[in-house]
Amino acid sequence: MKKILSRKVAIITGANQGLGFEIAKKYAAAGANLMLCARNEHLLDSALRKVKEYAVDDQVILAQKVDVSNEMDVSSVIESTFNQLGVCHILVNNAGIYGPKGDIEEVDWAEWIKAIEINVYGSVLMCRKLIPRFKQQRYGKVIQLSGGGATNPLPKISAYAVSKAAIVRFAETLAEEVRGSGIDVNAIAPGALNTRMLEEVLIAGPEMVGKEFYERSLKQQESGGASIERAAELALFLASSLSDGITGKLISAAWDNWEEWPKHLSELNKSDVYTLRRIVGRDRNINWGDK
DSSP states (O other): OOOTTTTOEEEESSTTSHHHHHHHHHHHHTTOEEEEEESOHHHHHHHHHHHHTTSOTTOOEEEEEOOTTOHHHHHHHHHHHHHHHSOOOEEEEOOOOOOOOSOTTTSOHHHHHHHHIIIIIHHHHHHHHHHHHHHHHTOEEEEEEOOGGGTSOOTTOHHHHHHHHHHHHHHHHHHHHTTTTTEEEEEEEOOSOOSHHHHHHHHHOHHHHOHHHHHHHHHHHHHTOSOHHHHHHHHHHHHSGGGTTOOSOEEETTTOOGGGGGGGHHHHHTSOTTSOOOOOGGGGTOOSSOO
8 A cells, every 4th residue: 555644643533443443454554653542442452453464664553542531531642642653643533432222211311421422522622632733733634433323313323413413513613713724624424334333233123223223224234334445545535645625524435526526625615515504495496495
C-alpha cells in the first residue's frame, strides 16, 4: 500500500474490534503512527499485537485503555499521545454502543444515559481536548463514525438513534466553527456491518429490537452486510491529504462516489448536499404544506 499517512499520527477510539480495528490496520499499513483506545484492555492488547504486523520498523503503534465518556481518561490519552508521539494529526471517533433495547418507558435509564455519554459526550470530549492542538498547528482531521440512527428512526433502539443523529449535527457544527483553520471534520455512514453490534441485536431478539429490525438484521447476517473494507478505505481517504478541504459532510461509504469529490471542492463547499436536513413538502411534490 502507498504510505499516504507516512509521518502522520492518529488516535483511534474503539480500536479493539470491528470497524475501529479495521481502520487501525489500514492506517498502520499506510504508514501512520497510532494511539489505539478502547475500554476492554484484553481485546485492546490483542488488537495492538495484530495492528503492529501491518507497520514497519520505524512506526510507533501504542495502545491505552480509555473510557471516552470519562474526562480524565480522555485528557490522559491525549497527553500520552503528544508525550510519546510528539503530535497528533487525525482523530477517529469510532467508539460507540447500541445501548439498551426496548420501549423507551421500559429500558434501563442508567444504560440509556451511558449510551449517550459514550456515543455523544465521548466524541465531543475527544474533540474538545484535541481541537486547540489542531488549531495551534493549523491542521487536523476529525473523522466521526455515524450509523443508521442518524438518518432513520430506530424504534426500540432509541439511545443509539438519538446519539447518532446528535453526533452528525455536532460534526457539521464543529466543521463550521473551525472552517478556515486547516481542520476538516466529517462523519462516515459505514453501512450495515456484520460486527459484534449485529450479533448483539440478534441475541436480543425481535421482542427487544422490534420484528422489522430483527428480520432486516437476519437478512444482513445472511448476505454478509456492507463492506467493512470499504468503510475503512473511506476513513483512510478522509485521514489523508486527498480529502483536504472536504468538511462538514455525512458520507456514505457504500453509496457515495467520494473518491471523485476532491475534483468538486468548490461545489461541495457551496452546497448543503451530504448533510442532515429537514424534508419539506415541496421535496415530495406536496403543494399544500409550504409557503
